[in-house]
Amino acid sequence: xxxxxxxxxxxxxxxxxxxxxxxSYKTSINNLQWYRQNSGRGLVHxxxxxxxxxxxxxxxxxxxxxxxxxxxxxLITASRAADTASYFCATDGNMEYGNKLVFGAGTxxxxxx
Amino acid sequence: DSGxxxxxxxLITATGQRVxxxxxxxxxxxxxxxYQQSLDQGLQFLIQYYNxxxxxxxxxxxxxxxxxxxxxxxxxxxxxLELGDSALYFCASSVALTRPLAGANVLTxxxxxRLTVL
Numbered sequence: 001x002x003x004x005x006x007x008x009x010x011x012x013x014x015x016x017x018x019x020x021x022x023x024s025y026k027t028s029i030n031n032l033q034w035y036r037q038n039s040g041r042g043l044v045h046x047x048x049x050x051x052x053x054x055x056x057x058x059x060x061x062x063x064x065x066x067x068x069x070x071x072x073x074x075l076i077t078a079s080r081a082a083d084t085a086s087y088f089c090a091t092d093g094n095m096e097y098g099n100k101l102v103f104g105a106g107t108x109x110x111x112x113x
Numbered sequence: 114d115s116g117x118x119x120x121x122x123x124l125i126t127a128t129g130q131r132v133x134x135x136x137x138x139x140x141x142x143x144x145x146x147x148y149q150q151s152l153d154q155g156l157q158f159l160i161q162y163y164n165x166x167x168x169x170x171x172x173x174x175x176x177x178x179x180x181x182x183x184x185x186x187x188x189x190x191x192x193x194l195e196l197g198d199s200a201l202y203f204c205a206s207s208v209a210l211t212r213p214l215a216g217a218n219v220l221t222x223x224x225x226x227r228l229t230v231l
Contacts, residue, residue, distance in 0.1 A: 042222035
């Protein structure tokens with residue numbers, strides 16, 4: 001089973017609104033990452049938050065991490081139509097070189113203009 | 114262009130056949146990962162290679178095999194294909210950092226190879 005599970009599965013908002021996506025995971029992690037995928041394309045890394053961090057910002061993105069609840073959230077502020085994509089959280093285990101990232105099922109975000 | 118090159122982009126074949134997917138990692142990246150993305154299974158980790166050696170294995174079927182060559186490109190071989198193997202196959206690469214920074218690998222994905230088995 002997948003390590004990360006995103007919520008909601010799909011989200012539809014108007015341009016200019018904020019979008020919040022949540023991710024829950026099951027085991028301890030070194031870090032958690034968020035990726036974006038435009039339809040049928042490759043995934044693109046957005047942001048990484050380490051297990052000892054609680055919040056991180058990058059442009060219009062804000063990520064929080066609560067290791068006690070094993071959850072993370074991704075907030076996209078002032079959304080644009082171009083933000084329409086699928087968003088995935090990914091977690092890794094504590095392996096020296098074999099750092100496989102396990103991806104959640106993703107949240108499909110649609111931003112209407 | 115992410116710097117990770119995958120070929121072919123599209124492939125249509127019949128059940129029982131064998132195909133090879135090719136991946137060239139981003140320059141300087143030593144690690145290559147293969148993922149399968151399908152509608153019902155999501156993004157599944159298959160296998161990882163680091164500098165020519167297998168480092169981690171996921172839900173890879175016995176009909177599938179992979180290798181990483183000395184020039185660091187990788188190939189994923191899929192044999193005895195079934196309808197359910199139809200999916201997008203992604204290759205990703207990263208610089209596998211040594212300790213104490215291990216665990217902070219950011220993956221750069223290729224555009225994927227779309228396999229359709231008829």
